[in-house]
Amino acid sequence: MKNVKGTKDILPDESPLWQRLESTFRTMPALFGYKEIRTPIFESTDLFKRGVGEGTDIVGKEMYSFSKSEDGESLTLRPELTASVARAVMQYNLIRHYPTLRLWYYGPCFRYEQPQQGRQRQFHQVGAECMGTTNPEADAEVIILANSILKNCDISDYKLNINSVGDTETRAVYKKVLVDFLNDNLSKLSEDAQKRLATNPLRTLDSKDARDREVVKNAPSILDYLNSESKEKFEQLQTLLTASGVSFEINSRLVRGLDYYSNTVFEFITDKLGSQDALGGGGRYDNLTALLGGNPIPGVGFALGVERLILLAQQNEQPAEAKAQVMIVSEQAFNGIVFNIANTLRAQGISIVTDLQQRSFKSQFKDADKSGVKSVIVIGENEAAQQAVTIKNMVSGAQHENVDYANIVTVLQEILNG
Ligand code: HAM
Numbered sequence: 001m002k003n004v005k006g007t008k009d010i011l012p013d014e015s016p017l018w019q020r021l022e023s024t025f026r027t028m029p030a031l032f033g034y035k036e037i038r039t040p041i042f043e044s045t046d047l048f049k050r051g052v053g054e055g056t057d058i059v060g061k062e063m064y065s066f067s068k069s070e071d072g073e074s075l076t077l078r079p080e081l082t083a084s085v086a087r088a089v090m091q092y093n094l095i096r097h098y099p100t101l102r103l104w105y106y107g108p109c110f111r112y113e114q115p116q117q118g119r120q121r122q123f124h125q126v127g128a129e130c131m132g133t134t135n136p137e138a139d140a141e142v143i144i145l146a147n148s149i150l151k152n153c154d155i156s157d158y159k160l161n162i163n164s165v166g167d168t169e170t171r172a173v174y175k176k177v178l179v180d181f182l183n184d185n186l187s188k189l190s191e192d193a194q195k196r197l198a199t200n201p202l203r204t205l206d207s208k209d210a211r212d213r214e215v216v217k218n219a220p221s222i223l224d225y226l227n228s229e230s231k232e233k234f235e236q237l238q239t240l241l242t243a244s245g246v247s248f249e250i251n252s253r254l255v256r257g258l259d260y261y262s263n264t265v266f267e268f269i270t271d272k273l274g275s276q277d278a279l280g281g282g283g284r285y286d287n288l289t290a291l292l293g294g295n296p297i298p299g300v301g302f303a304l305g306v307e308r309l310i311l312l313a314q315q316n317e318q319p320a321e322a323k324a325q326v327m328i329v330s331e332q333a334f335n336g337i338v339f340n341i342a343n344t345l346r347a348q349g350i351s352i353v354t355d356l357q358q359r360s361f362k363s364q365f366k367d368a369d370k371s372g373v374k375s376v377i378v379i380g381e382n383e384a385a386q387q388a389v390t391i392k393n394m395v396s397g398a399q400h401e402n403v404d405y406a407n408i409v410t411v412l413q414e415i416l417n418g
Helices: 015-031 045-051 057-061 082-091 136-152 168-184 191-199 201-206 210-216 228-243 306-316 332-347 361-371 381-385 405-417
Strands: 042-044 064-066 075-077 101-110 122-131 159-164 264-269 278-284 299-305 326-330 352-354 375-379 388-393 399-404
Touching (some): 015 101, 191 201, 326 361, 375 405, 381 388
Antiparallel strands (some): 042 075, 264 278
16 A cells, blocks of 8 residues: 655655754744744634635645544644644733734645645644734744744755735735726636636736736736825835845735735745745734634734745755664573663653564674664673673774673763763
8 A cells, every 4th residue: 555645755865954944833933922823723614715715726626625523514634833822812802911822833735636746645844923012023023033943954056035915905806906907808717716716816916827917917916005104004014024134025016825914924935846835934924813703812923834945944954863872692591680670761861662573693793883773782792691781882892891781881982072
């Protein structure tokens, strides 16, 4: 049997790189005062329909939905986490305890898309949400956090694009202007864009179809329609990013594929991964909790696609092999002693492997040579009789004989630190 199309096994040789990135995912948000939230992998389908939006590709085509609940309610494997986080924030009234709520998350998401490099049906996101304020300081903070995570993963081949899609008032005015413009060019648009005209015309602005791109080159820019409040916020964001040394480009065609955004949207783009060029993206969603039926709680956040970060990080480094530091070579008769010593050393933080296959001394030593351990502990008949061990330094070849059980740690530490 094979793994399902669009999913990937992370094999033992690959996991050290994942672990290195994952440790950045934990440490960096903590430096910004963000706390981790873990929500369920499946939620009510309605959450994503209302949150992400019925007119989006995610809800229209890509959700893994099923009905396996007592009341026949439709459930969905989460395609993203922002809607889930907003649901949890409302459900537990988290904002009551923290007027500025800073949350981060990491985990698998599911979208039924055509798999290709950097695009899977099960993929992982790391992200953060800052809720409770409409101020552009929060927008700047989450962008700087995303940027710091990328930098700390040793990723540098990317650009930050930012835009403002304005508030509800701005978008209502701009939508009319855009629809008129697209209608004037209807026959030149892709079939998808023509269909979307009634449901989601803004999405045509960042369509990947060459025909749409050609048309929207001349489309009116949303930035010319921002009302004074949206305009001021967008300018303040730019000032803060510049003051923080984060370079960015304004891309007035950037709208992003989720309906909950207002004002700031942004994306981290690379030219190193072919057509799946977005390392991550995000934006402000001041109307999301209201869409979900609660009180309005403003928020802004981002998510990065971890598989894409891994692809880039792989281009930069050879993953380090996770190997044990020490091996015990012994005869089966002394396995009681072997297990005892191994457990004592592990409790001291020394990684150690033992032979599980009752092999000869010779083949155990061959294995030790091949595996690259720094030290070997030998327990043969002589050693067992003297209640001691022989310790070999595999780097220098030096040998310590007659080492009492109580002294093993000291000798090993000298070798391992040497
Ligand atoms: P998104 O742009 O849909 O935003 O996804 C964020 C990132 O997840 C993408 O830029 C990409 O790197 C990765 N990604 C998406 N789909 C796939 C896939 N099929 N395979 C591999 N990677 C993928 C969101 O999900 C928003 N919730 C971000 C956000 C947080 N906005 C506000 N707060």
